[in-house]
Amino acid sequence: MIKFQNITKIYNHNTTAVDDVSFEIDGKEFVSIVGRSGAGKTTLLKLLLAEEKPTRGKIFLDNQNVHKIKPEELPRLRRRIGVIFQDYRLLSSKNVYENVAYVLEVIGASDLEISRDVPQVLEIVELADKAQNFSKELSGGERQRVAIARALIPRPEIILADEPTGNLDPYHTREVMNLLSRINEMGTTIILATHNKEVINNLGKRVITLEKGRLVRDDEKGRFIL
Amino acid sequence: MLVALKRIIHSGWLSFRRQTALSFATVSIMMMAIFLITSLFLLQGMTKFLIADLQDKVDISVYFKKDSSEEDILRVKAELSENPEIKNVAYVSREEALEKFIERHKEDQILIESLAEVGENPLLASLNIKAWQASQYTAISIFLEKGPYQELIEKVDYYRNKEVIGRIFEISSNINLAGIIFSLILGFIAIVVAFNTTRLAIYNSREEISIMRLVGASSWFVRGPFIVQGVIVGVIATLLTVLVFTIGVFFFSSRIDLFIPGFSLFGYFKAHFFTLLFIQLATGVGLGVISSWIAVRKYLKV
Ligand SMILES: Nc1ncnc2c1ncn2[C@@H]1O[C@H](COP(=O)(O)OP(=O)(O)OP(=O)(O)O)[C@@H](O)[C@H]1O
Ligand SMILES: [Mg+2]
DSSP states (O other), rough: OOOEEEEEEEEEEEEEEEEOOOOOOOOOEEEEEETTTTSSHHHHHHHHHHOOOSSEEEEEEEEEGGGGSOOOTHHHHHHHEEEEEETTTOOOSSBBBHHHHHHHHHHOOOOHHHHHHHHHHHHTTTOOTTTBBBBBOOHHHHHHHHHHHHTTTOOOOOOEEEEETOOOHHHHHHHHHHHHHHHHTTEEEEEEEEEEEEHHHHHSSSEEEEETTTTEEETTTTTOOO | OHHHHHHHHHHHHHOOOOOOOHHHHHHHHHHHHHHHHHHHHHHHHHHHHHHHHHTTTOEEEEEEEEEOHHHHHHHHHHHHHHHEEEEEEEOOOOOHHHHHHHHHTTTHHHHHHHHHHSOOOOOOEEEEEEEEEEEEEHHHHHHHHSSSTTEOOOEEEETHHHHHHHHHHHHHHHHHHHHHHHHHHHHHHHHHHHHHHHHHHHHHHHHHHHHHHTTTHOOOOOOOHHHHHHHHHHHHHHHHHHHHHHHHHHHHHHHHHHHHHOOHHHHHHHHHHHHHHHHHHHHHHHHHHHHHHHHHHTTTTO
């Protein structure tokens, strides 16, 4: 379903963030990408979302080259992918409810669906009482949970979770990982980037290990090894 | 489609309402731009009136010999009237000239008495000629003095006025040109300032724009609310400016009218109200929309 083909990304002509990486991900897979800080995990996700262009190589989603898509077709591709950004990227001018509702508006959901689904999802991430707050009024972990709610709500085919538990306490970490596993069991492809050893080891799913931008391991039922 | 439009408008309105300080700033800058352009419009109206008024006062007079018949004079008048360069020809008979003279000098007892002593009407019949352009007066006076009618003519009262006429036209065309250049420069500055204010406002939202793109919003869905905001700013700024102008013109009209007799600023304002409103709306909304459009486009490339 997703294919990275000899992907190299060099920023500013000197930082090589990703170095000749190739791998494939099947539909409904749950893949973790691990590696030290700066190993290139976020960069890989950005490349898949066409936020960045690769210096060399190609990325395919359903046999379509992601970086050859016409600009006006790009939104359609992105609507298939829900992203939990490492830095949350909430819309600062909108409150929690509107942030989550926005992605439903984007896909053209009806007002009825929005008023039904948004409170439900906010309930799941335990933020129902913060619905009217703006992101600057939230704690780091609360922001992260808004980002999670936003990524999940349109029921995308693929979820990119970039360090989704980075700011969460052990209790919420477990909740979120259980949530992601359940969503995966229902058929959503999940790509998780993290350096949380415990999370990886509890999952027992495929693990791709990056080191300084290079792919050094790719194990089915992998463990966190650095 | 309709749902998307509704959401775009709602979102634009929300942003306008929430970013109070920013909205206040953009509305006031936009008001200044509209204010300037409206002032220039009114100023143009006033100078046009002044110039027309001034030019209307300029004419040349041909005086006919005492023995020329009215018929001959009217023949000259008819011929002159056919000339497209000439705006207007007015005939003043000897009797009319006398009446006017007496009317003008009725206070001056000695003059009236001496006039009575002369016994007959010493004044000459004349034609008052107004041309469309000052440059035509020389040609007209040459035609009269050297042309087929020279026998009839006593004198052409042009050379005496020549300098004044030339200067009046020179000044008025200078005023006009200066007005246009001044308007263009000020209008340009107003537009640039308003444009950059919008750009700065949207620069603040560049992060949001890229996020919207990354969660799959089409460029229209992102751009829309900013354009709606531009429209709201433009409309509110226009309405406020109209209000300010209506009140201002109403109160200052009488004072300005003193400077320019015969001109009513309020009347002019009223007569051109809808033209003005259109110009103001076009300025406000046009500027808001175009500058939002251009500013957003830059950040849509994600
Ligand atoms: N926009 C950018 N411009 C220049 N260099 C960048 C940019 N983004 C990332 N890099 C560099 O690319 C390398 C990989 O960054 P990346 O964000 O992919 O790491 P990561 O594996 O996600 O790290 P972390 O675990 O800390 O999130 C780093 O050395 C980083 O400094
Ligand atoms: Mg990262």
